[in-house]
Amino acid sequence: MYRLRSALFGTAGRRVAALLIANAVFHGAAALIHRYIDTQASSPGLSFVLLALWMALGVIAALVTVIALGNVLFHPTWSDDFLRDEMADLDARISGEKGRETTDEDDLAALHGGDSTVRFGLYFLAIAAANILGSNALAGGFLQRYSHPGVAIVHMRSDDPVLRREGMTMLASRLDFTVTPAIEEVVLAALNDPDEGVAARAAFVVGALSVEAAVGRLEQMIAQQPALAFTALIALGQVEGEAAREAGRRVARLPQAQAEPRALALMLGMLRVPAIDRLRAIYATSEDEDTRVAALWALGEMREAQLLDLLAGALESPSLALRCAGVLGLEKLVDFDTSEPLKKAFEAADDPLVRCPEKNVPVQEGGPTIPIVPHRNYQLAIIRALATTDDPTLITWLPAHQEGVESRTHALMKKLWESLKAKDERGELNPLKRRVRMRRLQAGAPDAGPPAGDGGAAPDAGAPDGGGDR
Secondary structure, eight states: OHHHHHHHHSSHHHHHHHHHHHHHHHHHHHHHHHHHHHHTOOOHHHHHHHHHHHHHHHHHHHHHHHHHTHHHHTOTTHHHHHHOOHHHHHHHHHHTOOOOOOOHHHHHHHHHOTTHHHHHHHHHHHHHHHHHHHHHHHTTSHHHHIIIIIHHHHHHTSSOHHHHHHHHHHHHHOOOSOOOHHHHHHHHHHHTOSSHHHHHHHHHHHHHHTOGGGHHHHHHHHHHOGGGHHHHHHHHHHOOSHHHHHHHHHHTTOHHHHTSHHHHHHHHHHHTOOOHHHHHHHHHHOOOHHHHHHHHHHHHHHOOGGGHHHHHHHTTOSOHHHHHHHHHHHHHHOOGGGHHHHHHHHHHOOOTTOBOOOEEOOOOTTSOOOEEEOOOBHHHHHHHHHTTTOOTTHHHHHHHTOTTOOHHHHHHHHHHHHHHHHHHHTTTTHHHHHHHHHHHHHTTOOOOOSOTTSSSOOOTTOOOOOOOOO
């Protein structure tokens, strides 16, 4: 050990050289290790070994740094003490020879450097931490990137399909990361994996991360791999951008896509591809409730006034899920003409506590929830839709139907009534009032005078009170 210490730190020049070489080796090796793991590593075990090597080199560089700077950090003769040959001094004392004489500098060092061992440990820990954290920062947060998604990416490069599937599952378990070119490359490669489980998981990740570069491969997967068509359609629907919409238009004509009507409807709805005839056909011919709900939801996403009758017709369905999907579709139309069917649906609801069943886009485990029908009170959903109509007749209708409703529905009815009254006082509802009167005349009904607030006195119905559950 003495010879090694002397060779490395025997002179001031050697100490400087050791300091520079140790830190250069550490940072150079760190850059190579980080780059290799980020872009090429395919063995999880090897990546762990390289990670440990990087940290070990950082610790060694810190040790060399503290020793090389000992005279500066502790006391002027610290290096001499460090380089002293303890075995030679011990042999001299045993043989009776005169050992090295103590000088005034030794006494001063002993006086001021008695705590150098503790300080050595503190400096060593601080510099080791600074080395690793600094190297990590220079690599753009390598440790954070390695913990996720780095380990998953390494698994996905493996030749073992079991490891690749595990990697894809790890990647999909947490999707809060930036898609780098390295991640995109691995995910795109996984779409072509001969193991269908890996390819299906890759398609799910592509959708969850909205990897636009994978649109062409997803389209190919739908056409050529029927077993993966459902997953690929859902994934394509989640990808943002015009390329995905164009692909959605093309795949809607494929028989392989039409063989998965639920996924096709959801894809068309998420991308807002105006394939209205295709969606109408799915809604009319399917016997599966979830498929019909998906088609009705997708039609609502089109926000086309021509669909009002179809969406309104769904409000008379015996299926609560379809009625809820119809209400949501009418809400998205933001059209005055949706008011009448919505009011009828509210009046026909015999249970004020019934809630819409939650319906979501089917995604694999770990994916974000994409709701199409939220779990909420049915009458509350209707009032939310009515709030988009600005129908002046609601000023009298709301107080007349406030009894017995659920508390949150009641609160929204009161808020809507107050909003309509304020608009009426500002004259904003006058065009719609004239529209109501014209319809009454066209229907042959006697003219009952202007609707409330149109120059006349409002019906003395009062605002819905602020009561609790009813």
